Amino acid sequence: MTATTFGWLILLCPLLGTIVIALGYNRLPARSAGWIATAAIAASFALSVAAFIALESKSPHHRQLTSTLWSYASTAGLDAKLSILVDPLSVFMSLVVSGVSALIHLYSVAYLSSDRGYSRYFSYLNFFVLSMLLLVLAGNFFLLIIGWAFVGAASYLLISFWYRRNTATRAGIKAFVINVVGDVGLVLGTFFIFKHTGTVDFLKTFKALPHVFGHNSPDLVAGSLLILVGAFAKSAQVPLHTWLPDAMEGPTPVSALIHAATMVTAGVYLIARLHPLFERATTAADVAAIGGCLTLLIAASIGLVVTDLKRVIAYSTMSQIGYMIMGVSVGAYSAGLFHLMTHAFFKALLFMAAGSLIGAMAGVQSLDRMGGFRRALPFTFGCFLVGGLALSGLPPFSGWLSKDDVIAFLDHRGGGFLILGIAGYLGALLTAIYTFRMIFRAFWGDPVPEAVELEHGHLAHAEVPRNPMTGEEEDTDVGFPGPQHHIAERDWPMKVAMGALALLAVIGGVVQIPGVDDAVSRFLDPSFADSKFVHVQVKTGPAWVGLLVGAAIAIIGISFAYRVWVAAPGSATAIQTRLVAVHRFLVNKWYFDELIDDLVVRPALWLGRFGESVLERIVIGSGVTGGTLGVVRAGSAAVRRAQTGFLRYYAALMVIGTFGVALYFLVSST
Amino acid sequence: MAIGWYLVVSALIFCIGVAGVLSRRNPLVILLCLELMLNAANLALVAFARMWGGEDGQVFALIVMVVAACEVTVGLGLVVAIYRRHLPVDVDELNELHG
């Protein structure tokens, strides 16, 4: 079987999973929906591996294969086809997506087992994986946009999964609206490109690019910037990032899958896939790199002060994606994608562990109320530690190798990019600090009552289920979380999934050690063969220097965090009181939400109200329809006055009419 | 006499009929004036038949007579019905069919 057949089958499995679960939700045996979904994604992963092997068996120059099922519209000028592109980049992405998704499905089987919306959840989750795979396997802009939109829809469905929770539905709407802004950018950008190249197929576009666009030509830059808007919205980069922290309202596995490992990386994939565009429109590439850098720093700074456990990890995601975006916009494609892979491993692991911890806290997510869980949750603690160390970039974990791969490339390119590299190191320092702030606060110190209960073998249970953000009362019926909480120590699916990811987080970096092997670069090279950076290699020496610097920064960060939060308790409050203005600024998330509210939301609402009260009621209601009505009424009233009911008047009218007609003929015949 | 004289007489009778329809209020008299107009038309038809030399005009006039008879029948039936229901037999009073 050829690689492209595998490609179609990769898409087929989650599609079947969605349909079977959605249509048979009340006919399937109880709780089987989860296993069906997991099996579907596991099958997808197996097929991705098969596609990988099939691709490797071909020579490097023949590894970009397309396959078309049918064509939607082949009118003059538009060649919209249902075609996939199976090449190293898409196979790499589909391996990561399907692999991590399979583990998260396994985790969710246990995590949501007492939830009334169990089948709905797995149908949505499979739909999401389908859309993400569609996005990465798409062979033309058309299918990419379809996958892009589907992913946004799936994200909305899953964020507001607990739909009776007000905060969750609001967060879902916020995410969707910002994603739509990105969609518009993507579609318009596609149009700008299509206008000149005349094709939406990727390979054809890339071939036509040098002939159609000059270097940094205005249309190309405009199109690339619009596509960048799409990428930034999906990957939660500044300024379209405000939806990601709110998206933590969804169930924790959803945060792990969508908002850590897969959907938010779609922007990175987009820039990597469209690298010929960005390499020709260097202005857009620079904007992307600067945007990634700013996000990196802003998100890391906010992560230092946030108290909700999941939101710390969310800001961490935002920050790490900044690294990836920086990487792929300056030409470090393999490095950026390598970091994508390792980040998927340890971020999903962190979210899963957070889910376990929140389960132990009976639904409470605030760091202020957590502490001392080291003895109560040993396995979860171990996973947190592994994930945190990988995130901070401590050797020999995978995060160390991948993050410094990106920064080394930036330093190698020199010039202005050196500043980005230094910003990267600064971000790494902040990352280590906030990661271990989170870990030390949750696991060190005196055990809180929930931890004490758990040590005695009894899982804490809240009498009244509450919304973790606002504290309002809920129930456990459909639309809210189920009554039972799950921790990794007690549910084996969670343990297996977390264990697998922990293993990958530890050893995942061995595939790309500078000077030793470069499996990722070699595999991805055929996709980037037309790039001018493909032969730029960071020399082993400077790479190892960078790695050592990165390790040192990680150790400095972890020790600083240890000193503040473990060794000298009270120093955290001391620092906060000394820098109270800074603290307030960071706690308010740099006031981005307020800014967007004033710039966009209020004018839009005003416009809507104006439209309704003036345009709708007065112009259209009274003016157009009312006016037409009035005119017709007046006309009818005027004509109606001729119907008097008097016979003689009718007769008189007839006589006058006859007279008139005869007169006309008389006159016209002379 | 030349045919034109007959046609003039026919026109005059027709217009007298029109004047009657427009100015009388009793429906019976209006129907009578209607008969005047029909007769004027008959005269014109017969005159033209004489002019052309074919009897088609006369046949037409006979048919017109049949139609006039039917119309009178129905019209008088209506007047009788109105009278039977004790309504005023006056076209200015019978004005319910208005818009």
Next chain:
Amino acid sequence: MSQVLFFIAAIGALAGAIGVVTLRNPFYSVLALAFHLVCLAILFLLLRAEFVAAAQVVVYAGAVMVLYVFVVAYVGGGDELAGGSALRILGPMFAIALAVELCIAMLGSALKGITSKGAPYVLGFGTPGHIGRLFLTTYLFPFEIASVLLLVAAVGAVVLARRRRGLEEPDEQLLVRIRAPRPAYTGTMAEAAGTRVAETVPPPEAEAVGAASDSREEGGW
């Protein structure tokens, strides 16, 4: 000789016509019309239409006018009701205008035959035989349709004028039927014109619109 007869008949016809229009008593109008019909028959004879003249006298003056006499006797008709409108003056004026126009049209037309005495005489022109042959050959269809029309008219007259039970005595019931308030919002013509006699139910539209607009104010994000 024929010219003298023509003038006598023509003046007679016109006098009868004017009599129909101006006489107050409808009975006299009927008699005037009968006279007019006979004069017209003479005119038909002058135009060599024997059968039509005979039919005119027998059918028209004989049967239709007799019918009129019966009805006028039944309905009465008394004197013309007082009052009038502008049409009492305008009516004759329109008629005069029409007459002038028709005369101009006819006499000014280029018809060749207007000034002639007619086509050469064919033996049997206007006789019942010729007319009958025409009726049964060329104009068979109109002939049959005319018969059907007569049947329809007869049936119609019977239906219109028959006595209906229970309708004679209570006049008030009748008049009430005409001016009764009709049910609201059923789409009668009177309603559309706005002359419907008001019912007690107020229109529900105003209230519904008010309620809808209120609820819209509450909406927010």
